[in-house]
């Protein structure tokens with residue numbers, strides 16, 4: 259006799275079919291209001307385009323996946339779109355935890371600052387705390403503007419009794435900016451940021467009319483590793499989270515003919531010290547050696 263048919267239960271569905279994304283990235287535009295010298299956006303012939311979807315269509319499309327985080331960024335600059343706050347507000351209203359990566363190149367309106375201050379986290383790109391050099395590398399960006407926008411987000415959160423988004427400075431280092439890494443850690447900490455991550459540069463040809471640059475491992479790998487150590491020491495003293503993408507460390511060690519000893523974890527992160535009392539505090543890489 260065959261068993262009576264029943265509706266499938268959750269445990270009948272193979273585990274992979276039950277998996278859901280931890281984070282969904284949505285590229286609202288691949289166009290940008292800046293032209294960083296190392297970015298593919300600056301390559302001749304690059305054409306960005308905008309996502310052809312209304313905020314409502316996007317929110318409806320995301321809803322069934324219930325992602326813990328929605329990151330509205332891609333290979334462009336979300337905040338250059340005139341309607342970006344409309345999309346962000348709708349996602350926030352529908353209960354999504356929203357995050358983004360931004361160049362902070364423009365002077366945000368009060369409304370934009372208010373929306374950004376309600377995000378869960380913000381990755382803000384800044385390679386060097388040098389007001390003269392930064393706009394030559396990240397063309398279209400200015401240090402003073404990044405500082406002003408950051409200060410306004412902090413002030414808004416204080417005024418509204420809101421938790422500050424997790425503020426992470428993302429530094430894409432070249433031979434032109436690597437020397438400023440320890441100072442950049444001090445700068446980020448002084449501006450109430452929580453973390454700094456050093457990005458391993460992907461190589462594109464230098465665009466016409468811009469400064470020529472090299473991957474740090476090709477310019478001076480020994481100095482790059484020494485600067486990472488120095489910056490790590492500064493971060494440890496400040497109780498600040500500092501990460502380096504392992505690819506950068508491996509590239510430097512590779513040029514020097516050494517193998518990685520993995521002093522950092524898999525993504526080159528100095529892990530917070532669980533005994534320090536500050537979850538965001540310094541690294542324990544010395545203990546791990």
Ligand SMILES: C[S@@+](CC[C@H](N)C(=O)[O-])C[C@H]1O[C@@H](n2cnc3c(N)ncnc32)[C@H](O)[C@@H]1O
Nearest residue numbers: 296297333334335359360361383428430459460
């Ligand atoms: C492509 S941008 C998009 C978001 C936003 N426009 C920004 O600059 O933050 C995201 C990150 O990629 C980094 N990036 C750009 N070109 C890169 C490259 N050639 N190699 C590695 N990272 C790169 C940027 O510095 C930035 O931190």
Ligand code: SF4
Nearest residue numbers: 290292294297334361
């Ligand atoms: S701001 Fe971001 S997307 Fe725009 S050129 Fe710079 S790195 Fe590329």
